[in-house]
Each structure stands twice: as structure tokens, then as C-alpha cells.
Amino acid sequence: MIKHLLSAADLDAPTATLIHDIAAEMATVAGREVKKLPTLRGRTVVNLFYEDSTRTRTSFEVAAKRLSADVVNFSAKGSSVEKGESLKDTAWTLQAMGADAVVIRHPASGAPNRLVNWVHGSVLNAGDGTHEHPTQALLDTYTMRSRLGTVAGLNVAIVGDVLHSRVARSNALLLHTLGAKVTLVGPPTLVPPVFETLTPDVRVGYDIDAVLPEADVVMMLRVQKERMNAAFFPSWHEYSRRYGLDAARVRRLPDHAIVMHPGPMNRGVEIAPDVADSPRSTIVEQVANGVSVRMACLYLLLGGRS
Numbered sequence: 346m347i348k349h350l351l352s353a354a355d356l357d358a359p360t361a362t363l364i365h366d367i368a369a370e371m372a373t374v375a376g377r378e379v380k381k382l383p384t385l386r387g388r389t390v391v392n393l394f395y396e397d398s399t400r401t402r403t404s405f406e407v408a409a410k411r412l413s414a415d416v417v418n419f420s421a422k423g424s425s426v427e428k429g430e431s432l433k434d435t436a437w438t439l440q441a442m443g444a445d446a447v448v449i450r451h452p453a454s455g456a457p458n459r460l461v462n463w464v465h466g467s468v469l470n471a472g473d474g475t476h477e478h479p480t481q482a483l484l485d486t487y488t489m490r491s492r493l494g495t496v497a498g499l500n501v502a503i504v505g506d507v508l509h510s511r512v513a514r515s516n517a518l519l520l521h522t523l524g525a526k527v528t529l530v531g532p533p534t535l536v537p538p539v540f541e542t543l544t545p546d547v548r549v550g551y552d553i554d555a556v557l558p559e560a561d562v563v564m565m566l567r568v569q570k571e572r573m574n575a576a577f578f579p580s581w582h583e584y585s586r587r588y589g590l591d592a593a594r595v596r597r598l599p600d601h602a603i604v605m606h607p608g609p610m611n612r613g614v615e616i617a618p619d620v621a622d623s624p625r626s627t628i629v630e631q632v633a634n635g636v637s638v639r640m641a642c643l644y645l646l647l648g649g650r651s
């Protein structure tokens with residue numbers, strides 16, 4: 346079993362499938378009166394977040410607590426990072442406190458890869474810059490499997506701000522590993538041709554309406570205003586008109602197709618509110634599945650099978 350989870354590329358198909366299988370077992374814990382397993386009793390999990398998060402941080406915390414680990418939540422805001430303390434010195438401090446695992450979110454791509462040199466425990470990438478978000482890809486593929494029965498052979502359209510999306514990158518890598526076909530769709534400024542080299546069979550398209558009739562899954566991406574240092578499209582209205590998923594576009598999908606979004610959403614920009622709240626939408630399921638999948642990851646990396 347792998348020690349760290351830094352990239353979706355760290356996962357081969359048997360390992361990803363094992364995580365999905367264990368997540369399905371972990372999901373049964375959520376239905377119990379006492380939602381706890383003793384698996385990680387005496388182990389310490391540190392959530393080290395240098396960027397804002399709602400879903401990822403809370404679900405890692407809930408996941409670790411359901412496995413009976415001690416959890417330390419560290420936010421850069423309000424810490425000595427604001428006085429200029431480096432990631433390395435922060436890591437050494439956490440190491441001195443005996444962290445068995447560090448879950449890190451950081452604005453710099455590659456920060457988790459640096460961290461593995463400074464701590465003895467496992468490092469789990471909870472999102473680094475525009476690079477990767479591997480547990481999001483695991484929970485998204487788990488959600489596809491739960492809703493559609495399989496991942497292999499699915500046509501998955503990932504639509505929107507691909508350029509700034511660690512979710513898109515990790516999903517494209519893992520979906521390829523699991524045998525799905527991925528089409529990245531968006532304006533050319535946000536889906537540059539270089540993305541055609543992400544995996545051997547990924548496709549790039551610029552016309553969402555042409556892609557939807559063949560899609561089993563359409564995954565909408567948040568437009569990441571905070572990472573944009575230039576005008577990537579003429580106006581919000583124009584972006585929404587060309588690439589937003591509204592009810593009319595949903596009607597172009599096959600009847601069985603599902604609509605996904607990793608959150609947080611810009612309602613009314615990349616996804617219409619009625620679509621986000623529709624029965625085809627898996628957005629709330631994705632959050633619930635995130636707890637089960639992160640329990641599976643912590644179990645395997647810290648306490649589980651070798």
C-alpha cells in the first residue's frame with residue numbers, strides 16, 4: 346500500500362478500486378447509532394490548511410474522528426504562518442507533536458511533495474494550487490460507481506475552468522486509470538490544447554452542446570475568480586450562455602446521465618440553481634461520499650492492510 350497520497354497518478358486501478366470498496370464498507374458506519382470505529386485509536390491526524398475549505402476539511406475531520414483518531418485542525422489564518430513561519434518549520438513543529446498523518450491544502454502546487462521530506466507520517470494532498478486534489482477524484486469516481494454501477498466505459502464531460510482546476514486534473518488522471526473516457530470542455534482560454542497531453546486518450550472540446558448527448562456524466566467546474574489574473578472570457582453572462590448548465594442543456598443529456606459539481610458552486614454561472622438541486626444532481630451525495638472515501642484513505646494509509 347502507498348504511504349502518501351499526493352496525486353491521482355499514485356493510484357493504480359486495483360488500489361483505487363480497493364479504496365472504493367472500503368469506502369462502501371465505511372459508509373455503513375454513517376447509518377449506525379454510534380458512528381465510530383476503533384481503527385485509528387491513539388493515532389494523530391493533522392489537518393494543515395493554508396487555503397479556505399468547507400467540504401474537504403470538515404470531511405477529513407469527520408472521517409478521522411469516526412476512525413477514533415485524535416484530530417488537530419491547523420489553519421494558516423491565526424497561526425504563526427501569519428508571522429512568516431515557513432512550511433518547513435511548521436512541518437517540524439507538527440512532527441515534534443507526533444503527527445501520524447498530515448492532510449495538507451496549500452495554494453502552491455507541489456507543497457505536499459515538499460512536505461513528505463519534513464514529516465515521518467503519511468501526507469495526504471487535500472488540494473495544492475492548480476495541481477491536484479486526489480481525494481476529490483476518488484470520491485467523484487466512487488459517486489459515479491454508486492449511481493451508475495461502474496466507472497469503466499463511462500463518457501465523462503468535465504466542463505468549465507479546467508485551466509485552474511486541480512479537480513479536473515485529478516479526475517482526468519483517475520478516470521483514465523479506471524477506464525473511463527474524458528472530454529474536457531470550455532473556452533479555449535480555459536482549456537488550452539496542452540490538456541490533450543494529460544492522458545493518452547483525453548479529448549478537448551469547445552462546444553458543450555455537442556458533447557452532452559454522449560455524456561454519462563457531466564461534471565461542472567467552478568469558475569475560479571480568485572486564481573484569474575486576466576480576462577479569460579468577455580463577461581459572466583457570456584460565459585454562462587456558452588458554458589453554463591441550465592435546464593435546456595440538461596434535456597440534451599441521456600436519461601441516465603448524472604450532473605456533478607465538486608463545490609463550492611457559483612450558482613447561476615456554471616450551473617443553474619434548478620439543475621444543481623435536481624434529482625440528476627449528485628452534489629450532496631458527493632459530500633457524504635467524501636467522508637466515506639476519506640475514511641478509507643486514512644484507514645489504508647495509517648492503519649490498514651499492507
Ligand code: CP
Pocket residue numbers: 397398399400401402472481607608609
Ligand atoms: N470540493 C472542495 O474541495 O471543496 P472545499 O474547497 O470546500 O474543500
